[in-house]
Amino acid sequence: MSEPIVKFQDVHKSFGDIKVLKGINLDIKPAEKVAVIGPSGSGKTTIIRMLMTLEEPTSGDIIVDSTNLWKMEKKGKMVKANEKHLRQVRGDIGMVFQHFNLFPHMTILENCMTAPIHVKKENKEEVRERAIQMLDRVGLGDKLNNYPSQLSGGQKQRVAMARALVMRPKIMLFDEVTSALDPELVGEVLEVIRDIAKHDDMAMVLVTHEMDFALDIADKVLFLDEGVIAEQGTASQVIEHSTNERLQGFLHRFRR
Amino acid sequence: MVTINAIIDIAPQLARGLSVTVSVLLASAIFAYLMAFIAGLSRLSKNTFIRKFTGLYVEVFRGTSLIVQLFWLYYAIPMLFGIQLGSNWWIGVIAIGLNYGAYLSEVVRGSILSVAKGQTEAATALNMSSFQRMRLIIFPQAVRMMLPEFSNYTIQMLKGTSLVSLIGMTDILYYGDIIRSTNLSQAPLVYLLVLVFYFILALPLIWLTRKGETISKKGVAS
Ligand SMILES: Nc1ncnc2c1ncn2[C@@H]1O[C@H](COP(=O)(O)OP(=O)(O)O)[C@@H](O)[C@H]1O
Ligand SMILES: [Mg+2]
Numbered sequence: 001m002s003e004p005i006v007k008f009q010d011v012h013k014s015f016g017d018i019k020v021l022k023g024i025n026l027d028i029k030p031a032e033k034v035a036v037i038g039p040s041g042s043g044k045t046t047i048i049r050m051l052m053t054l055e056e057p058t059s060g061d062i063i064v065d066s067t068n069l070w071k072m073e074k075k076g077k078m079v080k081a082n083e084k085h086l087r088q089v090r091g092d093i094g095m096v097f098q099h100f101n102l103f104p105h106m107t108i109l110e111n112c113m114t115a116p117i118h119v120k121k122e123n124k125e126e127v128r129e130r131a132i133q134m135l136d137r138v139g140l141g142d143k144l145n146n147y148p149s150q151l152s153g154g155q156k157q158r159v160a161m162a163r164a165l166v167m168r169p170k171i172m173l174f175d176e177v178t179s180a181l182d183p184e185l186v187g188e189v190l191e192v193i194r195d196i197a198k199h200d201d202m203a204m205v206l207v208t209h210e211m212d213f214a215l216d217i218a219d220k221v222l223f224l225d226e227g228v229i230a231e232q233g234t235a236s237q238v239i240e241h242s243t244n245e246r247l248q249g250f251l252h253r254f255r256r
Numbered sequence: 257m258v259t260i261n262a263i264i265d266i267a268p269q270l271a272r273g274l275s276v277t278v279s280v281l282l283a284s285a286i287f288a289y290l291m292a293f294i295a296g297l298s299r300l301s302k303n304t305f306i307r308k309f310t311g312l313y314v315e316v317f318r319g320t321s322l323i324v325q326l327f328w329l330y331y332a333i334p335m336l337f338g339i340q341l342g343s344n345w346w347i348g349v350i351a352i353g354l355n356y357g358a359y360l361s362e363v364v365r366g367s368i369l370s371v372a373k374g375q376t377e378a379a380t381a382l383n384m385s386s387f388q389r390m391r392l393i394i395f396p397q398a399v400r401m402m403l404p405e406f407s408n409y410t411i412q413m414l415k416g417t418s419l420v421s422l423i424g425m426t427d428i429l430y431y432g433d434i435i436r437s438t439n440l441s442q443a444p445l446v447y448l449l450v451l452v453f454y455f456i457l458a459l460p461l462i463w464l465t466r467k468g469e470t471i472s473k474k475g476v477a478s
Contacts, residue, residue, distance in 0.1 A: 054380060090381075101374040101378035104397065115382035164381070
């Protein structure tokens with residue numbers, strides 16, 4: 001058994017008086033594909049936003065690749081991580097957002113090249129080659145010089161995936177990446193994720209409402225409910241064989 | 257025709273003020289843009305002192321009139337502190353620049369704040385530093401949004417330059433006043449020509465405003 005690449009240890013998160021997460025414990029192994037399901041407002045987005053360093057946990061530890069994400073050692077004491085520490089750990093993680101968040105002032109090729117060039121200081125020509133490869137892989141090799149506003153939602157989301165992948169993260173986070181799309185565009189995006197999941201060896205955390213998709217690609221499924229992981233196991237255990245009543249009620253609403 | 261002759265007579269005299277009007281406009285526009293970015297970014301600074309201090313500058317200069325500021329710099333400060341700020345050309349440029357810089361800094365600040373939060377988050381997820389996020393992602397989008405307002409205020413600045421005639425500068429309006437005072441019956445024609453002069457100067461700026469609007473529509477909204 002390899003060491004987990006991500007560990008959540010008793011992680012709590014409140015927004016003001018509202019307790020959103022009440023003690024999350026979670027291990028994610030390298031290359032493991034984890035699907036997170038649960039009702040709206042149960043804290044799924046909050047979990048991955050904390051991992052992406054976009055939201056700070058109220059208490060508890062998040063360990064990424066053996067390093068504490070939100071805390072660092074200073075004069076023998078653990079203190080709140082500063083931006084420099086966060087940047088060191090954050091490089092391992094990539095994220096795809098529900099609403100794409102492409103950079104509208106850049107072509108899609110530039111969208112994919114900016115971070116490797118400026119953040120990782122990689123050679124521009126090598127980055128260009130890799131970005132083109134990646135855009136080819138997501139089926140957008142013929143749109144390199146288009147602007148995001150010229151693309152469909154499904155195409156935008158595929159660019160967003162290419163943009164994250166070019167950074168070669170060890171962990172990829174997907175937050176309901178198909179839920180802002182027209183139904184007929186969902187398939188093309190899931191297809192790309194399926195391809196990544198089957199062929200790449202990074203860990204993946206997917207918040208999704210696509211149960212069949214989760215059954216197909218997830219090694220592990222978490223059911224998040226009322227701020228805790230109410231159920232976890234293999235996809236088949238959680239989605240097909242669980243006896244948890246709230247989970248069954250939840251699933252019922254999605255599989256008519 | 258008497259009128260045509262009068263026009264031929266008056267126009268060249270007004271034109272002598274062109275260089276002052278145009279040079280004051282160009283210099284104070286550059287100064288105002290500079291102040292706009294410095295103050296606009298300072299108001300978003302994490303440092304409370306910098307934020308409050310620039311806030312004070314912006315409120316004072318927006319809250320009082322340009323003509324009073326001009327008189328302060330020209331008459332009051334030299335008397336009170338015994339310092340000469342420079343020629344009246346410089347004083348005009350500084351007053352107009354500081355005044356419009358204050359207005360424009362609000363445009364800069366507002367545009368930066370109105371870039372969607374998702375943009376910062378996407379840039380953070382790509383591990384950009386806060387400086388890179390500003391330089392590569394936020395600022396370029398904000399500048400596109402600023403363009404129409406910047407050209408709008410530049411047109412206003414052109415009109416504002418006419419105040420420098422009050423501190424003895426020989427701009428278009430100054431010559432207009434001179435001609436009128438020597439030949440009162442021609443006042444309507446003189447001021448009509450002054451209007452025409454300002455309007456012709458404003459034309460390229462109006463064109464730029466249109467252009468800016470098109471660019472800013474293209475560049476944002478994903
Ligand atoms: N920035 C925030 N400020 C206040 N409340 C928030 C914030 N983000 C999320 N919440 C609240 O936290 C809860 C969980 O949100 P979220 O993680 O987005 O749930 P999910 O993704 O499962 O739908 C919701 O009740 C939401 O209103
Ligand atoms: Mg969510």
